[in-house]
Amino acid sequence: MKVLIVEDDQFHSTFLQDALVEAVPEVTEIVHAANGAIGEDEARRGEIEAIVMDLQMEQRNGIEAARTIWAERPQSRILFWSNYADDAYLRGIAHIVPEDSAYGYVLKTASRERLKLALRAVLVEGQIMVDREIHRLQKRGSSPRTRLDDSEFDVLIDLALGLQDKLIAERRGMSLRTVQNRLLSLYEKLGVISELDDEVMLNKRVRALNRALVTRTINIETLETTQRDLETWLKER
Amino acid sequence: MKVLIVEDDQFHSTFLQDALVEAVPEVTEIVHAANGAIGEDEARRGEIEAIVMDLQMEQRNGIEAARTIWAERPQSRILFWSNYADDAYLRGIAHIVPEDSAYGYVLKTASRERLKLALRAVLVEGQIMVDREIHRLQKRGSSPRTRLDDSEFDVLIDLALGLQDKLIAERRGMSLRTVQNRLLSLYEKLGVISELDDEVMLNKRVRALNRALVTRTINIETLETTQRDLETWLKER
DNA sequence: AGAGATGTTGCGGATTCCCGCAATAGTCTT
DNA sequence: AAGACTATTGCGGGAATCCGCAACATCTCT
Numbered sequence: 139m140k141v142l143i144v145e146d147d148q149f150h151s152t153f154l155q156d157a158l159v160e161a162v163p164e165v166t167e168i169v170h171a172a173n174g175a176i177g178e179d180e181a182r183r184g185e186i187e188a189i190v191m192d193l194q195m196e197q198r199n200g201i202e203a204a205r206t207i208w209a210e211r212p213q214s215r216i217l218f219w220s221n222y223a224d225d226a227y228l229r230g231i232a233h234i235v236p237e238d239s240a241y242g243y244v245l246k247t248a249s250r251e252r253l254k255l256a257l258r259a260v261l262v263e264g265q266i267m268v269d270r271e272i273h274r275l276q277k278r279g280s281s282p283r284t285r286l287d288d289s290e291f292d293v294l295i296d297l298a299l300g301l302q303d304k305l306i307a308e309r310r311g312m313s314l315r316t317v318q319n320r321l322l323s324l325y326e327k328l329g330v331i332s333e334l335d336d337e338v339m340l341n342k343r344v345r346a347l348n349r350a351l352v353t354r355t356i357n358i359e360t361l362e363t364t365q366r367d368l369e370t371w372l373k374e375r
Numbered sequence: 376m377k378v379l380i381v382e383d384d385q386f387h388s389t390f391l392q393d394a395l396v397e398a399v400p401e402v403t404e405i406v407h408a409a410n411g412a413i414g415e416d417e418a419r420r421g422e423i424e425a426i427v428m429d430l431q432m433e434q435r436n437g438i439e440a441a442r443t444i445w446a447e448r449p450q451s452r453i454l455f456w457s458n459y460a461d462d463a464y465l466r467g468i469a470h471i472v473p474e475d476s477a478y479g480y481v482l483k484t485a486s487r488e489r490l491k492l493a494l495r496a497v498l499v500e501g502q503i504m505v506d507r508e509i510h511r512l513q514k515r516g517s518s519p520r521t522r523l524d525d526s527e528f529d530v531l532i533d534l535a536l537g538l539q540d541k542l543i544a545e546r547r548g549m550s551l552r553t554v555q556n557r558l559l560s561l562y563e564k565l566g567v568i569s570e571l572d573d574e575v576m577l578n579k580r581v582r583a584l585n586r587a588l589v590t591r592t593i594n595i596e597t598l599e600t601t602q603r604d605l606e607t608w609l610k611e612r
Numbered sequence: 613a614g615a616g617a618t619g620t621t622g623c624g625g626a627t628t629c630c631c632g633c634a635a636t637a638g639t640c641t642t
Numbered sequence: 643a644a645g646a647c648t649a650t651t652g653c654g655g656g657a658a659t660c661c662g663c664a665a666c667a668t669c670t671c672t
Contacts, residue, residue: 149386300582345537351595358588
């Protein structure tokens with residue numbers, strides 16, 4: 139079994155390798171890649187189907203790499219190994235994971251045992267496995283009062299990119315007023331109103347982005363990658 | 376010589392310790408702390424004056440910890456060891472570093488040799504040492520056309536927190552129109568106008584925050600820590 | 613099928629934002 | 643010290659945003 143490790147941090151990479159040979163003795167070869175772009179090449183060249191990948195990397199992050207890898211070889215099994223439990227990563231993965239392919243998400247703060255468990259479960263057994271910590275975070279918002287639905291999330295992205303209402307309406311195919319309704323519920327769910335509310339008036343648009351960032355609903359990488367999507371959309375409209 | 380290591384990542388912590396004993400044989404004792412709050416306690420209890428500290432930590436980050444440590448013991452020598460070269464960190468440090476005390480800033484991607492050099496230079500020799508990579512980043516903006524001055528940076532912070540013009544004016548003691556002038560030059564320097572300019576109209580306020588984030592002028596931790604400053608200001612006005 | 617809940621859209625107005633124009637104050641140069 | 647620059651501030655107006663009100667459209671449940 140060939141396994142590809144995509145990780146740009148030296149120490150984490152070797153730590154990962156150690157855990158891997160312990161947890162999965164059937165490994166015959168381990169290939170390393172220091173960022174997402176190299177990872178894609180290696181996966182292509184080596185016809186590799188078992189991958190452990192960091193999410194935060196220079197150049198090209200894990201989500202983007204996974205997207206092209208899965209596009210070329212949908213049955214690839216990918217275990218994401220990340221520092222953060224940002225909701226944006228989960229949504230990003232949820233959007234690109236192919237039907238019935240195996241993947242997992244483990245935090246770097248997880249114990250070595252849990253990492254080894256996830257390595258076996260995903261790479262060998264082909265299971266889906268998401269770290270409990272992350273699930274907790276995902277759940278926390280699951281009271282529908284706080285959790286954003288997909289269309290709200292789309293509008294949040296556009297807001298974060300700096301589009302104004304009219305453009306968002308055009309891009310998402312809604313009326314101006316509907317966009318504003320979405321924004322309204324965004325302000326509600328992100329806690330823009332409740333906080334410093336009385337007395338202090340805030341710029342809700344900026345505050346919404348601020349809250350989305352500190353609550354880990356989106357992150358800076360989200361801004362960067364969605365920016366590219368926006369640019370292509372702008373060209374072909 | 377007693378040295379305190381403040382670092383929440385297991386691997387990095389031991390790596391740091393190894394480099395430390397190699398580079399600084401005069402070390403007699405090494406104390407570990409897993410986050411900023413514990414670090415403050417240890418520094419206080421142990422009367423430690425040589426510290427190596429990560430910047431990104433849960434709970435309480437390196438800048439905040441350094442602020443209280445330096446407030447209590449200004450001659451402390453602190454080497455910051457960070458993943459990122461965000462401008463926000465540099466500004467944060469520049470604001471709190473006491474007169475003629477030693478500090479340094481090294482990236483985690485730096486070679487072991489450079490780390491060891493910095494350890495000696497800062498902890499033993501009491502020099503000031505900033506990683507070349509960071510300086511490069513700081514310089515890049517140093518064409519005054521792009522680099523933010525302090526008052527612009529202040530306004531950027533307030534904008535990022537979601538304050539509206541009137542409140543910023545009150546907080547920073549300027550007139551409304553002056554705030555708007557600052558915003559104008561912010562939009563200019565952050566590249567809000569130049570990008571997608573013609574055709575596409577943007578919400579400049581949000582776009583400014585977006586640009587400030589992706590250019591690493593500020594980061595999410597900045598949002599969190601400055602939020603606390605804002606809250607105290609709000610109470611006592 | 614009918615009643616109620618939820619989502620979408622238009623209209624209008626109060627507020628905020630963006631910024632050109634112009635007067636004044638402060639700084640630098642020669 | 644006079645002239646040139648730059649920063650600060652007020653005024654005013656066009657555009658964008660926020661949001662209540664109300665009319666439909668859809669969906670759900672019994």
